[in-house]
């Protein structure tokens with residue numbers, strides 16, 4: 360037996376039962392009228408015969424509401440709605456995305472699940488949406504340490520930087536600097552959760568706003584010597600910096616170990632995943648990939664969350680995250 364031999368990864372009826380047990384712990388709820396209790400199972404219902412399936416396909420998990428008389432399945436109102444991919448393949452995809460530290464590419468999902476590349480791309484973006492955490496309270500708190508840092512990754516979309524007559528980008532010493540790269544701000548509580556943001560530009564104003572909104576003011580803030588944090592640092596119980604330009608990466612002061620290596624390690628996992636697995640990512644989708652890496656980091660094994668528990672949490676997140684193909688492109 361292995362994890363992959365679980366019934367719900369292979370059997371459509373079992374897949375429905377699994378998702379129902381997570382989304383409807385108290386029994387089926389009608390998505391049309393909110394009724395509970397008076398819901399009946401409809402068994403042995405088949406879709407209309409088609410060329411591909413002359414017998415029709417069995418409609419698993421079909422229910423009928425005794426109150427409003429409408430039919431529904433657990434897919435309604437979730438990322439699974441309006442998808443032709445069988446639910447057991449969705450569960451396989453969720454498990455793969457939750458258990459691979461650096462993610463899994465659409466190309467690989469396309470090959471492993473035997474679905475089209477287009478379907479695989481769509482499915483993985485919807486799973487990322489399920490992993491996106493809503494508005495949460497600030498991280499850190501009294502006696503807690505929060506590390507903040509920013510990183511630059513991938514080229515920004517939009518027109519290329521102006522070239523000089525020699526053909527080099529018109530930037531300092533001809534190098535393409537951070538100004539042409541996508542900026543990501545990361546905040547991590549030591550031994551706790553991470554939160555990352557794709558920002559148009561990392562400047563004092565937007566960095567200060569994100570740090571203030573997302574970090575509890577009683578926390579100690581640890582950063583590098585970047586001026587981005589000087590002013591906002593004063594709003595916290597303590598602000599310590601390490602001087603990376605002078606090759607100082609860790610400093611010991613009494614019991615305090617001052618560094619921002621935790622957030623830098625997070626960025627390195629993110630970058631290795633993005634380069635090695637995803638390779639290309641449009642700037643408009645970057646926030647979704649960040650949500651995926653945040654989700655896994657915040658449910659890491661070091662916090663006692665194993666692959667199954669992580670997949671369970673991703674399933675809890677499928678509710679209310681409907682995303683149509685068109686909107687995925689527009690966002």
Ligand SMILES: [Zn+2]
Pocket residue numbers: 389390391392393394424425426427428429
């Ligand atoms: Zn109803």
